[in-house]
Amino acid sequence: MDPTIYGRSTLENSSFIASSVNPDPDVRGQGWVARLSGSTAEMLSIWSYMMFGKHPFIIKDNSLTLNLKPSLSQEFFVDGEVSFTFLGTIKVTYISESGLDTFDPLCSITKYVVDGKECSIVQGELAQDVRNKQVKEVKIYL
Numbered sequence: 001m002d003p004t005i006y007g008r009s010t011l012e013n014s015s016f017i018a019s020s021v022n023p024d025p026d027v028r029g030q031g032w033v034a035r036l037s038g039s040t041a042e043m044l045s046i047w048s049y050m051m052f053g054k055h056p057f058i059i060k061d062n063s064l065t066l067n068l069k070p071s072l073s074q075e076f077f078v079d080g081e082v083s084f085t086f087l088g089t090i091k092v093t094y095i096s097e098s099g100l101d102t103f104d105p106l107c108s109i110t111k112y113v114v115d116g117k118e119c120s121i122v123q124g125e126l127a128q129d130v131r132n133k134q135v136k137e138v139k140i141y142l
Contacts, residue, residue, distance in 0.1 A: 051084050052092070057131060066112075066122035066130055068140060070094055070102040090130065091137045098142055113139040 018027045053069030060067075068086075074096065076082045083093040100107040112122050115135045122130060122138070129135050 052086065056086075057127065060123065063124045064127040064131065066127045066138075068092070068109075072102045074099060074101055086138070087131070087133050089133045090135055093137070093139045095139060095141045100142070102142060107142055110141045112141075 016032055018024075018030050018032065020028050022028050050071050053067065053071065055067055055069075058065050058067040072082060072094070077094070077096050080096045080099075081093055082096075083091060086092045094102070096102075097110070098107055112119050114122060114126060114130070115137060117126075119126065130138065
């Protein structure tokens with residue numbers, strides 16, 4: 001391909017090439033590199049591990065169970081709380097009543113409040129509702 005059409009040296013790689021049906025005829029045939037670099041993917045991986053752990057859902061007692069395990073220093077908490085969006089739509093708020101880092105062995109979840117409903121474990125149908133994004137908010141007390 002002509003490097004002027006390709007948009008860079010043909011020796012460089014591209015994540016994708018604009019097709020011949022692209023609405024802008026000036027970019028047809030040009031190579032593009034995706035913006036999600038390895039370092040960005042690594043940061044997202046670290047962030048997700050810190051906010052909810054390796055396995056946000058597990059099977060416990062033959063039932064789907066929400067298994068959020070944050071690994072956060074108290075420095076992340078503002079006025080005892082830290083929030084994030086889980087699965088793209090669910091607001092999750094950790095509320096630190098203990099004042100401990102979440103990775104401290106003495107720190108544990110004392111209760112959940114899912115859309116206003118308090119429970120000691122999020123399991124079964126309620127965990128499925130979380131996974132299926134049918135809840136709006138989860139508060140987790142530590």
